[in-house]
Amino acid sequence: MEFTMGGFLAILGAANASMAGIGSAWGVAIAGMAAGGVIAEDPKKFGPTLMLQALPGTQGIYGLLIAFIIMNKIGVLGGSIAPLTTAQGLMFLAASLPAGITGTISAVWQGKVAATGVQLVGKRPEEIAKAMVYAAMVETYAVLALLASFLMVNGIQV
Amino acid sequence: MTIVNMNKINIVGLDSIKTELIKRIMDLGVVEISSQDFKLTDPEWNSYVKKDGNENEVFNLDVKISQVSEVLNSLEKYDTSKRPLFNTRKPVSSAEFIKALEKNDSVSENVNRVLGLNKSLSELCSEGNKIEAAILSLKPWIKYPIPLDMTETKYTSVIIGAVPSIADINELKSKLFRTTERCYMDVVDSDKDQYYCSFICLTEEKEDILELLKQYGFSPVTFKDLRGTAEENIMLYENSLKEISAKKETVDKDITELVSFKEEIQLYHDHLVIERDKNKVLSSMLKTDTTFYIEGWVPEACKDSVQKVLDQYQCWYDFKKPEEGENFPVLLKNSAFAEPFESITELYSLPATSNIDPTAVMAPFYVLFFGMMLGDVGYGVMFALGCYIILKKFDIEGTFGRMLKVFFWGGISTIFWGVMYGSWFGDGLVVGARHLFNINLPITYVWVDPLKEPMVVLIVSFVMGLVHLFVGMGMSAYMSIRDGHLADALMDVGLWYLFILGPIFWLAGDMIIPGSVLPVIGKWVTIASAIGLVLTQGRAKVGIINKLISGVLALYGITGYLGDVLSYSRLLALGLATGVISSVLSLIGSMGSGIAGAILYVLVFVFGHILNFAINGLGSFVHSARLQYVEFFGKFYEGGGDAFAPFTKKTKYIKIKEEI
Numbered sequence: 001m002e003f004t005m006g007g008f009l010a011i012l013g014a015a016n017a018s019m020a021g022i023g024s025a026w027g028v029a030i031a032g033m034a035a036g037g038v039i040a041e042d043p044k045k046f047g048p049t050l051m052l053q054a055l056p057g058t059q060g061i062y063g064l065l066i067a068f069i070i071m072n073k074i075g076v077l078g079g080s081i082a083p084l085t086t087a088q089g090l091m092f093l094a095a096s097l098p099a100g101i102t103g104t105i106s107a108v109w110q111g112k113v114a115a116t117g118v119q120l121v122g123k124r125p126e127e128i129a130k131a132m133v134y135a136a137m138v139e140t141y142a143v144l145a146l147l148a149s150f151l152m153v154n155g156i157q158v
Numbered sequence: 159m160t161i162v163n164m165n166k167i168n169i170v171g172l173d174s175i176k177t178e179l180i181k182r183i184m185d186l187g188v189v190e191i192s193s194q195d196f197k198l199t200d201p202e203w204n205s206y207v208k209k210d211g212n213e214n215e216v217f218n219l220d221v222k223i224s225q226v227s228e229v230l231n232s233l234e235k236y237d238t239s240k241r242p243l244f245n246t247r248k249p250v251s252s253a254e255f256i257k258a259l260e261k262n263d264s265v266s267e268n269v270n271r272v273l274g275l276n277k278s279l280s281e282l283c284s285e286g287n288k289i290e291a292a293i294l295s296l297k298p299w300i301k302y303p304i305p306l307d308m309t310e311t312k313y314t315s316v317i318i319g320a321v322p323s324i325a326d327i328n329e330l331k332s333k334l335f336r337t338t339e340r341c342y343m344d345v346v347d348s349d350k351d352q353y354y355c356s357f358i359c360l361t362e363e364k365e366d367i368l369e370l371l372k373q374y375g376f377s378p379v380t381f382k383d384l385r386g387t388a389e390e391n392i393m394l395y396e397n398s399l400k401e402i403s404a405k406k407e408t409v410d411k412d413i414t415e416l417v418s419f420k421e422e423i424q425l426y427h428d429h430l431v432i433e434r435d436k437n438k439v440l441s442s443m444l445k446t447d448t449t450f451y452i453e454g455w456v457p458e459a460c461k462d463s464v465q466k467v468l469d470q471y472q473c474w475y476d477f478k479k480p481e482e483g484e485n486f487p488v489l490l491k492n493s494a495f496a497e498p499f500e501s502i503t504e505l506y507s508l509p510a511t512s513n514i515d516p517t518a519v520m521a522p523f524y525v526l527f528f529g530m531m532l533g534d535v536g537y538g539v540m541f542a543l544g545c546y547i548i549l550k551k552f553d554i555e556g557t558f559g560r561m562l563k564v565f566f567w568g569g570i571s572t573i574f575w576g577v578m579y580g581s582w583f584g585d586g587l588v589v590g591a592r593h594l595f596n597i598n599l600p601i602t603y604v605w606v607d608p609l610k611e612p613m614v615v616l617i618v619s620f621v622m623g624l625v626h627l628f629v630g631m632g633m634s635a636y637m638s639i640r641d642g643h644l645a646d647a648l649m650d651v652g653l654w655y656l657f658i659l660g661p662i663f664w665l666a667g668d669m670i671i672p673g674s675v676l677p678v679i680g681k682w683v684t685i686a687s688a689i690g691l692v693l694t695q696g697r698a699k700v701g702i703i704n705k706l707i708s709g710v711l712a713l714y715g716i717t718g719y720l721g722d723v724l725s726y727s728r729l730l731a732l733g734l735a736t737g738v739i740s741s742v743l744s745l746i747g748s749m750g751s752g753i754a755g756a757i758l759y760v761l762v763f764v765f766g767h768i769l770n771f772a773i774n775g776l777g778s779f780v781h782s783a784r785l786q787y788v789e790f791f792g793k794f795y796e797g798g799g800d801a802f803a804p805f806t807k808k809t810k811y812i813k814i815k816e817e818i
Contacts, residue, residue, distance in 0.1 A: 051776060055776075055780070057773070058777060061773065065738045068741075068742050069738065077745060129505035132780045140725065140728065143728045144728075146734075147728075150731070
């Protein structure tokens with residue numbers, strides 16, 4: 001397998017997209033720490049708090065998703081990388097930016113919103129849906145970034 | 159799809175029938191009795207009436223209820239029979255209920271027995287703890303051969319105590335023997351914190367020696383009330399521990415025997431709750447020396463049944479429609495399909511009384527969007543079948559039961575979209591069949607493969623979003639017309655319809671029907687509606703200039719609609735997420751070959767799809783709720799209604815069926 005700048009940049013793009021997982025890990029951790037406090041008071045709230053904790057985890061999945069589509073498209077998964085020009089590689093890298101960057105940052109902030117949601121559930125368990133919708137408001141932008149990245153990657157001719 | 163009409167009811171009756179009437183109203187369960195405290199400060203009322211109430215009885219019953227709950231909790235721990243997955247209320251006919259109440263004395267005796275047993279259990283536990291602590295303090299002295307109660311003889315004194323392990327014990331020893339030769343010292347035992355030492359010395363030298371020992375941090379230990387050596391005492395204690403645990407076992411057995419009375423006790427609990435509520439409602443009522451007064455709300459449809467009861471007890475009463483703008487408790491009424499979706503409306507907030515019940519209009523959109531975001535036959539079957547089985551097997555009430563029905567319909571819709579997208583566990587079934595059995599399954603999409611042609615699905619998502627938004631705006635127009643403001647409906651909704659549709663045809667008309675006049679029509683509609691909006695949107699302002707400025711600024715609102723429509727792109731994006739993760743799972747699963755490869759595939763398939771199902775199911779639930787709450791409700795809905803809370807039997811364990 002020959003090293004090409006194009007191939008390297010495309011893989012860098014896939015790596016960048018999957019790094020939204022950093023944000024998700026961070027966000028899930030923030031929500032999880034808040035959940036621990038609530039559980040100390042009332043272990044029965046494990047289910048609802050776990051649901052809230054899971055919400056910032058989706059950005060990591062969206063990132064992985066874009067990474068896989070890029071890898072699939074350039075043939076990493078099949079074992080033979082398509083000969084890419086540097087321009088194509090740069091395009092893949094650029095297309096990965098929304099999923100990687102928006103994903104990371106939105107996951108951290110979503111984690112913070114989810115953490116306050118966990119506090120809310122601690123006091124008023126019946127209001128879990130509202131807590132989840134608040135967190136989903138943040139996630140909207142990760143969904144939009146996923147879509148942007150997907151459409152861009154999809155549009156690059158290999 | 160309506161907010162039920164409520165009538166305000168006033169009742170005046172004689173004291174002699176009060177208890178009986180309260181019982182009958184409770185049986186009916188359709189009257190909300192509202193608190194009348196504000197009348198007590200109203201000079202027109204407060205010279206005649208005073209507050210009714212029986213707080214002592216409520217307090218006594220509350221105490222009993224909490225005792226019975228405690229008993230039930232502890233019986234739950236001893237109940238070894240298999241517990242059902244979901245707690246449901248057991249149906250009991252009212253005749254059975256009344257008959258069961260005859261046994262109340264024996265039940266309350268059983269309750270007291272369990273309480274007594276619980277108490278002796280906790281006493282035994284604390285006694286055991288005390289003994290264990292004593293054993294722990296004796297343990298270091300187990301090798302000390304002198305009886306603990308022997309502290310002196312005629313001429314000598316016995317000292318025992320502990321020296322911290324940081325002290326130099328050898329130095330202490332040599333210093334001690336330099337001070338006096340008539341002393342015996344023994345290090346009985348040591349652990350990582352302390353040396354345990356005993357000394358025998360002449361009583362006359364005791365003070366000097368203690369003085370010296372103090373320099374090494376010596377602290378004397380005494381065992382009061384103990385006779386014999388440490389070892390003997392430990393043995394005694396261990397024996398009594400055994401006795402205690404034997405006693406505990408008999409108590410445990412006694413409680414276990416009482417588990418068979420659990421159902422009776424549950425019934426008793428609910429009986430107490432009913433009695434408590436009957437007494438509690440008194441504090442919402444007013445009374446004179448011989449009469450009582452009740453004010454509350456009744457759904458119009460239930461008027462007759464209430465009237466019949468009141469006539470029977472010869473009460474004075476009247477029904478009044480709520481006055482214009484008066485808030486009344488909100489009860490929603492919907493068709494069998496839409497009824498479960500009331501829970502989604504309730505999660506947001508019940509409608510204000512002047513508003514409208516959005517449930518029936520929202521329900522189809524909720525189902526549609528949920529299915530589109532999950533979009534997989536396999537997951538749809540899991541949702542629909544799972545909910546169906548649970549609902550068939552258990553009689554689940556309340557929000558949870560309704561949620562299950564919502565998810566059932568969501569599952570059906572998910573199956574539909576899965577067929578449309580050709581997604582059966584993503585491509586998991588196709589790849590699995592090929593990988594494991596070398597069969598090519600003829601599964602393909604009916605409408606479109608969103609992974610290959612995302613733009614088509616994206617445009618359809620936007621169109622659906624537009625329809626959803628227009629329906630929401632239509633609801634707003636409907637309410638304006640209902641309230642007699644036809645002009646508002648035309649200006650605030652009609653013009654916006656045109657101003658949204660106009661630009662779409664102007665820009666994309668050529669794509670919809672090539673070569674048509676649509677773009678030209680679109681252009682003029684846009685211009686006309688824009689002028690209309692500029693002229694009308696500032697109509698509340700004073701002065702021509704202000705009106706025009708507000709009108710022009712209102713045009714900027716189009717960006718809000720643009721954002722709303724773009725928000726529906728999540729219908730595609732979340733559907734993609736489900737599909738792509740599934741194909742990733744298939745890819746990872748089919749990496750091996752042979753038997754090991756087959757096992758790998760099955761493992762990845764099962765665990766991967768469970769995870770994907772859970773995370774995307776959660777996402778679909780939350781995001782379709784969000785589209786309703788933010789985009790749809792934002793156009794017309796105003797929450798803030800108080801739920802109709804009729805005076806009824808709030809039982810926890812049983813459901814009393816009334817014979818009619």
